Amino acid sequence: MTAPIEIILATAAHEAGFMALQAANLVANIxxxxxxxxxxTTPFTSEQYATLVNERYLMVAMAEDQLIGYVVSASWDxxxxxxxxxxxxxxxxxxxxxxxxMSEHHSxxxxxxxxxxxxxxxxxxxxMFDEAKTHMSSRYPYSLTFVNSRxxxxxxxxxxxxxxxxxxxxxxxNSINCVIF
Numbered sequence: 395m396t397a398p399i400e401i402i403l404a405t406a407a408h409e410a411g412f413m414a415l416q417a418a419n420l421v422a423n424i425x426x427x428x429x430x431x432x433x434x435t436t437p438f439t440s441e442q443y444a445t446l447v448n449e450r451y452l453m454v455a456m457a458e459d460q461l462i463g464y465v466v467s468a469s470w471d472x473x474x475x476x477x478x479x480x481x482x483x484x485x486x487x488x489x490x491x492x493x494x495x496m497s498e499h500h501s502x503x504x505x506x507x508x509x510x511x512x513x514x515x516x517x518x519x520x521x522m523f524d525e526a527k528t529h530m531s532s533r534y535p536y537s538l539t540f541v542n543s544r545x546x547x548x549x550x551x552x553x554x555x556x557x558x559x560x561x562x563x564x565x566x567x568n569s570i571n572c573v574i575f
Contacts (some may be wrong), residue, residue, distance in 0.1 A: 397457040399518065401525040402411065404452040404464070411461030419508050421542075427562040432517050434506040435542055436476060445472065453526050455518060463509040463518055464477070467537065470498040479503060481566050482540060487495075489561055491536055502530055504537040508549075514547075523556050538570045540564075 400546035403410065407520065418424075419434050438446065446466060448450035455463035470486075480505070489496040504526060509518055527537060538557075539547045552558045563572045 396443075398560075399459075399462070399521070400456045400520055401453055401528070402456065403450055404447050404454045406444070406447060408454050408456075409440065411442060412452075412464055413440070413508060415464060415508055416463055419511075420524075434508045436478075436506045437547075438466075443497055450529070453522065453529065455513075455522055457513070461510075462509070462513045463522055465505070465507040465522045465526045467502055467504050469502055469534075473503050477570070478540065479567055481564070482538070485562075485564060486538075489538070491559075491561075494536070495538060496538065500534055501538050502534040502537040503539060505539040517555075519551055542569055542571055544569060568572055568575045 416434065416437065420436050421436055421438075428516065443452075446468065449468070449472065451466055451468040451472065453467070454466050455465075470483050472480065474483060481555050483498060486496040486498060486501065494500070505518065507522060509522075516518070538561075539552070541552055543549070543563075553560065560572055565571065
């Protein structure tokens with residue numbers, strides 16, 4: 395029998411589970427041979443974790459007492475010190491959805507999202523996405539994200555399972571990334 399899954403706002407009590415899941419899936423920590431299983435590229439420190447919790451930017455998926463996934467949904471202001479997000483902020487005026495030009499004021503960055511390897515492929519992503527979107531909808535009507543072009547599993551999951559629309563490709567550094575919403 396599968397444990398019931400709860401998707402909730404993160405608290406300080408979830409930090410150890412978050413940090414462990416992040417470390418296990420951070421691209422810098424896993425061998426290239428395992429990249430096909432998926433990875434995350436944005437690391438968060440304990441101090442940043444506390445801000446994510448305080449600003450209500452982080453949701454976690456829990457199976458009993460085990461943290462099995464997380465999704466960050468944060469303002470551009472919070473993420474702007476990361477080069478990838480600073481670059482995306484510059485791109486916002488060139489992006490439009492539903493005839494609306496994107497800006498920092500009415501959109502947020504969805505992601506990173508990370509699911510424990512044992513729970514991938516079990517339809518958890520759509521539920522996490524829906525909860526995050528519902529939670530953020532009172533603050534921002536639009537969400538944007540990027541997927542590293544080397545992360546084929548994540549790209550396919552976001553397009554196929556979530557129905558997200560590819561807006562454009564962009565490159566920064568050594569990798570090509572695609573923006574989707």
